[in-house]
Structures are given as C-alpha cells and as structure tokens.
Amino acid sequence: MKQWNRTVSTLLALVMILSLSVLPAGAKSASKAASGKDYKTVTVIGDSLATGYMIQNADGTYVEHTHGKRIRAAWPSRVADSVDATVYNNYAREGSGTNEILRLLDPDYEPDAYFKEVSDRVVEKYFDGEAAFAMYQKKVRTDLEQSDLILLNCGSNDLFATVNTVFRKLMNNELDSVKAQAKRKVLLQLKDTVDALVAEGQFAKAWATIYQVLSTINMADDAVEALLECATRGYMNFQKNWGRIAKTIHDINPDAQVVVISLFNGVQGLGTLPGTNVSIGNALDPIFNGMNARIVSCNAVHNYYRYIDITKVEHPAWPDVVTMLSGDIYGYMMLCTHPTRNGHKWIAKKVLKAI
Numbered sequence: 001m002k003q004w005n006r007t008v009s010t011l012l013a014l015v016m017i018l019s020l021s022v023l024p025a026g027a028k029s030a031s032k033a034a035s036g037k038d039y040k041t042v043t044v045i046g047d048s049l050a051t052g053y054m055i056q057n058a059d060g061t062y063v064e065h066t067h068g069k070r071i072r073a074a075w076p077s078r079v080a081d082s083v084d085a086t087v088y089n090n091y092a093r094e095g096s097g098t099n100e101i102l103r104l105l106d107p108d109y110e111p112d113a114y115f116k117e118v119s120d121r122v123v124e125k126y127f128d129g130e131a132a133f134a135m136y137q138k139k140v141r142t143d144l145e146q147s148d149l150i151l152l153n154c155g156s157n158d159l160f161a162t163v164n165t166v167f168r169k170l171m172n173n174e175l176d177s178v179k180a181q182a183k184r185k186v187l188l189q190l191k192d193t194v195d196a197l198v199a200e201g202q203f204a205k206a207w208a209t210i211y212q213v214l215s216t217i218n219m220a221d222d223a224v225e226a227l228l229e230c231a232t233r234g235y236m237n238f239q240k241n242w243g244r245i246a247k248t249i250h251d252i253n254p255d256a257q258v259v260v261i262s263l264f265n266g267v268q269g270l271g272t273l274p275g276t277n278v279s280i281g282n283a284l285d286p287i288f289n290g291m292n293a294r295i296v297s298c299n300a301v302h303n304y305y306r307y308i309d310i311t312k313v314e315h316p317a318w319p320d321v322v323t324m325l326s327g328d329i330y331g332y333m334m335l336c337t338h339p340t341r342n343g344h345k346w347i348a349k350k351v352l353k354a355i
Helices: 002-028 075-082 098-105 113-126 130-145 163-177 181-199 203-217 220-252 280-302 321-326 329-336 341-354
Strands: 041-046 087-092 149-152 257-261 306-308
Touching: 041 075, 041 098, 041 130, 075 087, 075 149, 075 341, 087 130, 098 113, 098 130, 098 220, 113 130, 113 163, 113 181, 130 220, 149 220, 163 181, 163 203, 163 220, 181 203, 203 220, 203 329, 220 257, 220 280, 257 341, 280 306, 306 341, 321 329
Parallel strands: 041 087, 041 149, 149 257, 257 306
Antiparallel strands: none
16 A cells, blocks of 8 residues: 555656646747737848847947848847747848838839839849849748738838939039039049949948038038938838838738837937038938828828837947048948847837737
8 A cells, every 4th residue: 555655656746747847838938929929920021120230249240231131139030039930031121111112012013213223223232133032022922921920110211212313413413513623523433433332232321422522522511412302302202102011011911910110310319510500310300200100190090000119219329420420431320320239129128018
C-alpha cells in the first residue's frame, strides 16, 4: 500500500512539473495588443518612417536603405512581434510617396506629368526596378487579402517630389537674367549636379545641395522659395491621393484592422537659415497639419482605419545652423527628420494600445 501511495505521489508531482513548464510559455506568447487579439499576418506599406531608416545600431552606425529588409527595431516590426505575427509582408520603402503607393496598389494608376519622372526614379532606386515592382504589384493584393493587421504611413516624400521640376523653372528664369559669367557657371554646374541626384532618387539631397550652393551667391531666398513651392505641390498631390489609397486598401480587405500613423514635421526645430528670414520648420507646419487633417477627416467619414498621432515623436535634435551648414547638411536632414530608436518604441506602444 505504501508503495502504491509513493507511486501515485510521484505521478502527481510529474503532472505538476509538466503543467508548470507549459503555462509560462503560454503566458509569454500572449499578444500585447490592448485587445489581447492575435494578428497572425501583418502587412506594412509606407516610407522610411516604417522601414527603420536612420535608427542607430549598437555599433554607432545607422540603418540606411533597406530594400525591403525587415529592421527589428522599427515600429512596424515591434508591433508584429508583440501580436505574435507569423507572417510579415513588408512593402515599406524609403522614398515612397502617395504616387508610388497608389502605383503599387493599382497598376493602372499613373501619376500626372509633374510627378511621373520622379516616381519612376523612386521605383528604380528603392523598389529595385520595374520588373521587381511589377512582381510586388501582383503580390501585394493577395498579401492584403490575407492580412489581419495592415500598418500604413506615407506623405512626407510628396513634399520633395517635384524639386527638379521647380528648380528647372527657377534655373531657366535666372539664367535668362544673369549676365555675370561666374554666376552663370555656378548655376549651370549646379543644374548638372541636381539632375544627377534626381536621377539617383536623391530628392532631399538635391534640395540640400541647391540651398548650399545658392546661399553662396546670395540666392538663399530663391532656394527656400523653391522648397516651399515643392511642398505646396506635394500637399495638393497628397490631398488628391490619400482618399484613394485608403479606399483601395479597404476594398481589398474590409475585415482587416488598418492602422495609419500621422506625419510629423521633422524640420521643426531647424533655425532660420542664413540669407533668409524663414524658419523652414515653421513654414512647413501648416502643410503637415493640413495633411494630417486630411487623414483624420477621411476616417471621420469612412471609418477605414485607426489613426495614431505621432507628431510628438522623439527624433534627433537639430544642431545650430552654423554647425549644420559647415558639415553634411543632407546627413543632418536625414538623421533629424526620422525617429530615434526610442521614438520607434513609443510609436509601437501607441499602436498596440489602439488595437
């Protein structure tokens, strides 16, 4: 009898040990979404804000162009990990604007003539060319149809998209009126440099170069005016495209949870540029606010998505203007207009709280 009791006790102990070994694993894998819901398939569509561009690595380097590589520290990847996603479809690419996202979602869509050249450059540089992009166009619809959670952001790149067209107009007007040969030579050399940068899809770098060069020949105001014209055209393009993007995604999968994060003005904090009376950050505030208002108003009418305001996200502080201009102005533009690693954590937490 004692032997029997000893055997039963041993078996009970084994059952308890096995139970303890299973329960923590179950608890550990629970979804961290506020709803507790699992989202097994996550699809990401967006720009450099979603790729993790400019997150600082442990070795002090920064994440550069990803070409679709998943960056674990980026907010969409953090969200996917937190909701136990087993499939992660990544269509976020640096340089993407609303034109490229509409082209991705709808192969029949064509940007207007003002944006077409730039859009083709983005496809070539960041989506690895027309053939790869055509493959993504075929695949994205199926991925969206099968998605439980869709994470979306875009819009900031629209603001720089027409820099070359605007600059050409400025150059033509200026060259017609400039008689000093030295100044003409600077402008013509600048035109060649800008054309080459745009051909590489480096639109922000093109404007940074325009400003740096024009400021040396007392034309800094012209550079800022060109940027603001670009931004205004980009704003109008965004207003036209946003509703179509939101509706297309909804029509493909009306049952998925869609989350849209706001734009944020990363140039806020940049001081008044020498040779001008303009703070770029202050000048662009109404444009960013208007684009975010469009996202909010669209959803108020259609209820297509959850909107997440990230306008206060942490990003690297701008140096003083003298330091910036004496260094790599483009490097500062890229670094200071993207969230820090902690900023990505903060965005992910806000998304998880909303779903």
